[in-house]
Amino acid sequence: MIEPIESILHTVDHRPWPIPKHSWFWYQEWNEVIFMHYQVDGKRLRELVPRHLELDQFDGEHWVSVVAFTMDRVHPRFTFPIQFLSTFHEVNLRTYVTRNGKPGVYFLSIEAEKILTTLFARFASGLPYQHSPIKRTKHSYRLRGKRCEIGIEFLKKDKIGSTSPKELWLTERYSLYRGKNPEETAMDVHHKPWELFQVEFMKLNLRYAAYDGLVNFGNPNLSHYSPGVQVLAWL
Structure with missing residues (x-):
């Protein structure tokens, strides 16, 4: 069920800081999401993240996550989604950083299904998008690209009633860093x-x-499924 924009904007008690005062620019949906979280060595991770971004930690632990999902209804404000551009499958590899005390995520890799969408997303966001062929069914996700190979078959299980502090730290992130400047x-x-x-x-x-030297990707420390969220993004 698609929520009204005002309902999303007024649900803010879970955020660590207020939403920006100026108007949002992008609407998008991150649907049918698989999270796979891995604890990693901080020294090795430090070599992969720009120095002006501090590595974020949970109880002294460093983490990366693979997130596979379907991006839906992507469009700027006051426009409408165009199906062949605004809906596509995506897989990203991300880690957790802070900048001036503001926690967020830094993407090590982003793979997207459609060529035109990949080119536009890379230009519009400055994030490391690359085209890869991705096939998805209700319970599987397959990707064979230049940077990664993924074959996942899964079943959704019980809802997590009480989210742990670590699960919140890994999933509730409201800033994205490009790391270029x-x-x-x-x-x-x-x-x-x-x-x-x-x-x-x-x-x-x-x-x-x-x-390969950073993560044993075959054995996530934590994993989750989510039906998804409706997302507003600012420039």
Whole structure:
């Protein structure tokens, strides 16, 4: 069910800071989401993240996450979504950073299904989008690209009634950093809190060639499923 924009904007008690005062620019939906979280060595991770971004930690632990989902209804404010551009599958590899005390995420890799969408997203956001062929069904996700290979088969299990502090730290993130400019400010996003479910993997083959020494991708420390969120984003 699509929520009214005003309902999303007025649901703010879960946020660590207020939403921006100026108007949002992008609307998008992140649907049918699989989270796979991995604890990693901070020294190795430090080599992969620009120095002006501080590595964020939870109880002294450093983490990266693979997030596979379907991006839906992407469009600027006062326009409407165009199906062949605004709906596509995506997989990203992200880690957790802070800048001037503001926590967010930094993307090590983003794979997207459609060529035109990938080119536009890279230009509009400055994020490391790359085209990869992705196939998705209700319970599977397959990708074979230049940077990674993914084969996932899963089942959604019970809803997580009480989200732990670690789960909140890993999922409730409202700033995106490009990492290209030491003077950059964050790209702010907003959505209602994630509705998280346990997930069981029937198959999990996951490989990022550039990060084999960083992560054992076949064995996530934590994993979640979510039906998704409606997202507002600011320039």
